Amino acid sequence: MPVVWTRKDLLGLEDLSKEEIELILATAESFKEVSTREIKKVPALRGKTVVNLFYEPSTRTRVSFEIAAKRLSADVINIASETSSVRKGETLIDTGKNIEALKVDIIVVRHNYSGAAAMLARHVHASVINAGDGWHEHPTQALLDVFTLKEKLGRIEGLNVSIVGDIAHSRVARSNIWGLTKLGARVMVCAPPMLIPPAIEQMGVKVTSDIDEALHNADAVNVLRMQFERDEENAFPQQLEYFKNFGITRERLEKAKKDIIVMHPGPLNRGIEIASDVADGANSVILEQVTNGIAVRMAALFLVAQANENITHDNIN
Amino acid sequence: MKEKAKLFDQEALNRILMRIAHEILEKNKGTQGLCLVGIRNRGAHLAKRLSDSIEVIDKAAVPVGILDITLYRDDLTLIAQQPVVHKTEIDFDITDKNIVLVDDVLYTGRTVRAALDALIDLGRPKSIQLAVLIDRGHRELPVRADYVGKNVPTAQKETVEVRLSEVDGRDEVVIVEKD
Numbered sequence: 001m002p003v004v005w006t007r008k009d010l011l012g013l014e015d016l017s018k019e020e021i022e023l024i025l026a027t028a029e030s031f032k033e034v035s036t037r038e039i040k041k042v043p044a045l046r047g048k049t050v051v052n053l054f055y056e057p058s059t060r061t062r063v064s065f066e067i068a069a070k071r072l073s074a075d076v077i078n079i080a081s082e083t084s085s086v087r088k089g090e091t092l093i094d095t096g097k098n099i100e101a102l103k104v105d106i107i108v109v110r111h112n113y114s115g116a117a118a119m120l121a122r123h124v125h126a127s128v129i130n131a132g133d134g135w136h137e138h139p140t141q142a143l144l145d146v147f148t149l150k151e152k153l154g155r156i157e158g159l160n161v162s163i164v165g166d167i168a169h170s171r172v173a174r175s176n177i178w179g180l181t182k183l184g185a186r187v188m189v190c191a192p193p194m195l196i197p198p199a200i201e202q203m204g205v206k207v208t209s210d211i212d213e214a215l216h217n218a219d220a221v222n223v224l225r226m227q228f229e230r231d232e233e234n235a236f237p238q239q240l241e242y243f244k245n246f247g248i249t250r251e252r253l254e255k256a257k258k259d260i261i262v263m264h265p266g267p268l269n270r271g272i273e274i275a276s277d278v279a280d281g282a283n284s285v286i287l288e289q290v291t292n293g294i295a296v297r298m299a300a301l302f303l304v305a306q307a308n309e310n311i312t313h314d315n316i317n
Numbered sequence: 318m319k320e321k322a323k324l325f326d327q328e329a330l331n332r333i334l335m336r337i338a339h340e341i342l343e344k345n346k347g348t349q350g351l352c353l354v355g356i357r358n359r360g361a362h363l364a365k366r367l368s369d370s371i372e373v374i375d376k377a378a379v380p381v382g383i384l385d386i387t388l389y390r391d392d393l394t395l396i397a398q399q400p401v402v403h404k405t406e407i408d409f410d411i412t413d414k415n416i417v418l419v420d421d422v423l424y425t426g427r428t429v430r431a432a433l434d435a436l437i438d439l440g441r442p443k444s445i446q447l448a449v450l451i452d453r454g455h456r457e458l459p460v461r462a463d464y465v466g467k468n469v470p471t472a473q474k475e476t477v478e479v480r481l482s483e484v485d486g487r488d489e490v491v492i493v494e495k496d
Contacts, residue, residue, distance in 0.1 A: 023401070030385065030402040039438045044388035072388075302388075302402070 005303040008311055009121040009128040012137035013178035021179055025147050027299035028292070034071055035294055044302055045072035048105040053095065054131070055081040055111040060266055060290065061131050061141070065108045068297035074106075092116060093123045100124045106305060109133075114171075127304035135169050141265050142175030144296040146183065148289050149220055152261055157184035162214040164190045164246060165224025165273055166236070168197040172224060172265050177203050190214035192246070194235045211246050212255060220261035223248050226273050239272050249275045253283065261285055318493050324451070324469060324477070327488035333466040334363070337448055338370035340464050345415055348377040350443065352414045356432050357385045357403055360420035362483045363450060367419060382407030384418075389431035405435070412440040417464075421479040423449040426460030451477050451490065 003019040013021065034042055050069040052062050062078065069076045079099075081087070086095060092111065099107060106127045109117050114134030121128035132138040150156050161180050167173045167189045180187050181204045188206040189196065196207055208214055215221060228236060236242070253260060262274075262283045270276045279286060325333070345351050348371065355364030361383040368379045385403040418432055429447060436445060448464035453471040469477060471492065480489050 027402050030404045033404050033406075034388075037439060041438070042388040043434070299402075 005307050006311065008304060008308045009117075009130075010139055010300050010304055011118050011121060011128065011130045013139050013142055013175050013182070014137065016178075016182070018182045021143070021146070021182060024143055024296070024299050024303065025150060027303060028143070028147055028295040031071075031298040031302070032292070032295040034298070035291070040071050041073055042071065043073045045069065045074035045105075045305055048072075048074045048305055049103065050074045050076045050106045050108060050301065051099050051104045052076065052078045052131075053099065053107055053109045054079065055086065055092075055109075055116075056132070058110055058131070060293075061110065064290070064293045065129075065131060065140075065297050065301075068294050069106075069301055071294065072298055072301060074301070077104075092120055096120045096124045096126075100126050105308070106301060125308075127308045129300055129304060132171055134171065135174070136171050137175045137178075138171040139175050139179075140293070140297050140300055141172050142179045143300070144289055144293040145172075145176055145222060145263055145265070146179045147296050148263065148285050148292050149261060151288075151292070152285060153219060156180065159185045159219045160188070160217050161185050162188045162190055162218040162221045163224065164211065164214055164221060164248065166195045166226055167191045167200065167224075168195045168235075169227065169230060170224050172222075174203075176222060177205055181205070188214055188218070190246070192237055192242070211248075211252060215248075215252055215256040215260070218256060218260055220263060221248065221256075222263045222265075223274050225265065225267060226269055228269075239269075243272050243275075247271075247273060247275060248278050250277050250281070253278060253281075259283070263289060266290070318495060321475065321492045321494050324467065324490040324492065327482075330450075330488050330490065333450065334366050335370050335374075337464045337466060338367050338374055341367070341417055341446075341448065342371060342375055344446070344463070348375050348379050350413070350415050351417070352380045352382065352409065352411065353417050353419055354382040354384050354407060354411075354432075354436065355419040356428060357383055359479050359481055359484060360384075360418075362481050363421060363448075364417075364419040367417075367448070380409045382409065382411075384432055384435055386428060386431040386435050389435045391427060391431065405439075407439060410440060411436065411442045413443050416442045416445045417448050418445055419448045421450050422477050423447070423452045423460070423462050423465075424455055424477075426456045426458035429460045430458050450479055453477050 003023050066076050104126050108129045108131050110131040111133050114136035116133045117130035163173050177187055190208050193209050260283055264286045268279055353364040353368050355361035364381050368381045371379050383406040385405045387400050387402045446463040449462045450466040452465045452468045475492050475494050478491050482488050
């Protein structure tokens with residue numbers, strides 16, 4: 001593994017090498033121990049300031065980043081677009097430059113436009129971590145999914161992983177596909193035909209609209225949340241119809257591998273994409289994902305902060 | 318890098334560890350409440366060996382832990398080659414214990430300072446003692462060792478390399494000079 005993290009930012013898994021992904025996972029494994037201590041804090045980012053800049057509502061990702069930063073002894077400021085100057089018409093870059101003028105070291109950004117995090121990263125010296133940009137990527141979510149899977153099954157290479165849900169509009173799906181395929185897993189995506197993006201096969205995945213096929217040989221299934229509030233194109237099936245055809249139920253799991261791992265990035269829509277008894281059942285690792293999210297985000301914050309100390313900033317404009 | 322002198326071989330290393338094990342037992346009057354904590358990477362292996370020696374002498378096992386101090390360093394931004402963060406593995410409660418912190422080389426004292434901070438975040442030991450294989454001088458902090466394998470006066474441009482069979486395939490301690 002001896003590879004060094006040299007990136008100022010963490011924008012997506014598409015850009016990363018297999019070795020870089022493995023370095024983040026290994027670093028996260030070391031950080032997991034910190035959260036089991038009585039004093040859940042190490043001084044690694046003491047004196048650093050982290051800003052959570054969220055243009056979309058989020059509780060779990062923001063809180064997870066906030067806890068991760070605080071366990072590294074960083075200071076954390078939260079900015080939500082509803083209560084900031086964004087409402088007065090300030091652009092993302094201007095907001096970023098202003099945050100940077102406050103001598104901030106890391107900006108964690110969530111934005112509804114794909115590519116927003118990358119654009120911000122080009123304009124500020126601070127490190128930028130993408131906490132979800134449009135339909136593009138959500139790298140720390142995929143990393144925590146992969147981390148949890150690896151912790152449970154001991155490896156990623158050779159696993160069959162199915163991702164079920166709204167693939168077309170899901171940054172979680174996209175980041176997971178990049179991460180899993182780079183680490184050697186076989187990925188299948190499963191959704192109603194209208195929610196499968198064109199040419200998704202080019203990302204190296206198999207495609208199906210048959211949930212039983214998706215579960216048949218899977219070592220793990222990652223169940224995406226149906227984001228009905230975002231259904232602007234009316235592409236979504238009715239909720240009950242979706243549950244009937246794609247919902248992960250006890251009956252369906254009984255036909256799958258006995259130890260199949262069930263993941264979900266949250267928040268859960270019980271009775272829509274997943275049945276309650278499955279979400280709370282023995283195959284579910286949903287709450288472990290939440291715990292692991294802290295370790296993964298600590299690793300991401302630590303690595304970008306460390307790398308940013310050692311690089312020259314010739315490309316910032 | 319060129320090798321200037323070999324300080325000891327495997328046999329000498331074993332004798333030194335055995336002597337330090339005796340000293341630890343003497344000072345702590347046995348193994349009651351005693352724990353060893355090695356600083357990654359080579360300190361951890363030395364701690365394991367010291368506990369083996371203590372077991373040979375006193376017929377009692379002493380708990381051994383591993384401390385990773387990467388997150389407590391004060392020079393993270395100064396080192397070009399970033400250290401990989403490893404796990405701290407101390408699966409016993411250190412509160413009210415007599416801890417012997419073990420490292421291979423004592424130099425500026427900054428590693429020990431970081432290790433003390435890291436340990437104290439894990440609990441409140443009764444005492445912390447320090448055992449090192451080599452004390453090479455050039456301290457930048459007021460730190461001293463309770464148990465020293467050998468004092469080796471060195472120049473700043475030299476380094477002391479402790480090689481252990483667990484990591485390096487053989488046991489030896491050498492002084493190397495940087496070009």
